[in-house]
Amino acid sequence: MLYVSVEAGKYTRDLARLSNIETLSKSIQFYNITYGYYPQSGLDSNVSILLHDEQIVYGQIRDPLFLSSTVDLNNIINTSYKSYEKISRQTNSDTIRTYFNRAKLGLLSYFNLTYDSIDTLSVITDDTTLSSPPASDTLINPISDDLITYSPDCVITYSSNSETGSYELSVCLESGFFRSKKKWDGGNDDNRYEVGNDLRLNTSVYIDVNNKITSSENTSIIK
Numbered sequence: 561m562l563y564v565s566v567e568a569g570k571y572t573r574d575l576a577r578l579s580n581i582e583t584l585s586k587s588i589q590f591y592n593i594t595y596g597y598y599p600q601s602g603l604d605s606n607v608s609i610l611l612h613d614e615q616i617v618y619g620q621i622r623d624p625l626f627l628s629s630t631v632d633l634n635n636i637i638n639t640s641y642k643s644y645e646k647i648s649r650q651t652n653s654d655t656i657r658t659y660f661n662r663a664k665l666g667l668l669s670y671f672n673l674t675y676d677s678i679d680t681l682s683v684i685t686d687d688t689t690l691s692s693p694p695a696s697d698t699l700i701n702p703i704s705d706d707l708i709t710y711s712p713d714c715v716i717t718y719s720s721n722s723e724t725g726s727y728e729l730s731v732c733l734e735s736g737f738f739r740s741k742k743k744w745d746g747g748n749d750d751n752r753y754e755v756g757n758d759l760r761l762n763t764s765v766y767i768d769v770n771n772k773i774t775s776s777e778n779t780s781i782i783k
Contacts (some may be wrong), residue, residue, distance in 0.1 A: 570735035576624040577731045585755050589617045596728045598720040601780045607718045608782045625714040712773045717763040718783040726758030
């Protein structure tokens with residue numbers, strides 16, 4: 561269930577990315593029709609801000625990772641799961657059953673009731689401390705760390721070539737449902753989903769040793 565919740569967040573963000581990149585692509589084409597050339601790309605250029613300033617789009621388009629509440633939801637889910645996992649590792653099933661039966665026996669005694677099927681563990685009166693369960697009782701974490709770790713490459717990238725009159729946009733896709741679209745989009749980068757009129761342009765993102773993102777000098781990075 562927790563896995564489904566996290567994956568649903570990724571799916572929601574991917575839907576927003578696909579919508580955003582379609583809007584950007586159409587807006588860039590409109591800009592080209594209006595001015596006769598595609599917006600300039602580069603490390604110091606932001607096509608999203610340019611299109612907003614030109615009033616072609618009504619708001620700056622960014623990757624939903626920087627805007628979506630699903631990120632906070634995923635973090636809450638992960639925190640809750642880790643808390644549950646910690647408790648589970650500190651408590652074995654016999655100890656839980658012992659305390660439950662003690663409480664049940666005390667409640668029945670208070671009301672002068674009897675219950676023939678009380679677990680025999682309820683007669684244990686000595687103090688039982690919480691102990692670590694055996695290896696077979698250890699809860700296996702169904703959510704691996706990569707499900708809640710967000711890659712720095714979750715940005716929009718844009719590249720244009722004034723000589724050939726071409727452009728390309730690309731985004732990352734997180735969810736398993738949309739991940740295959742990156743491979744079959746017709747572009748030359750299987751790690752990103754690409755659209756444009758020339759998918760041979762370079763909109764790749766590179767992550768350096770400091771976990772910072774870089775790209776080619778002719779590529780704009782939109783966070």
